[in-house]
Amino acid sequence: MDDFAGKTFTLDEAQALLPVLESLLKRAIEGKNAAEAIETRLQELSRRIFLSGGLFVDVTDVRRQRSALESHVQRAKDSVAEIDAIGVQVKDLDTGLLDFPCEIDGEVVLLCWKMGESRIDYWHTVEAGFRGRQPIDERFTSKKTKKPKPEQPN
DSSP, X not given: OOOTTSOOOOHHXXXXXXXXXXXXXXXXXXXXXXXXXXXXXXXXXXXXXXXXTOOOOOHHHHHHHHHHHHHHXXXXXXXXXXXXXXXXXXXXXXXXXXXXXEEETTEEXXXXXXXXXXXXXXXXXXXXXXXXXXEOOHHHHSTTOOOOOOOOOO
């Protein structure tokens, strides 16, 4: 999501969302990891069947595993969709990296938080990405940091 016509957050608003977002992110990561584990087992089974020229397969178990795989994938997708619906960007599911659009001095930048960090301590420009992370400064914590006013209909 690189279209910033949507929601922006103040540092305090983003900070307040962390517990909910961390829970959703953990659920997405767990779903992804569980799906990958099942996928690996199913690929190994396919490889063994191919190498042996066929073997007895418990079709019911394979069906059960495929169903579980789909369920885990859906759980991960639903969790990411919930985060996206809040207006927060999932940048890297493997590391648990989230960006929060924030307006500072008339420019949209991204507050940056990574799973394991106790609070949001970094930001970066849209172009710089994670490698351009900088420490939060007084512009983000001052009272002048505000959300843009909604446009008035004409």
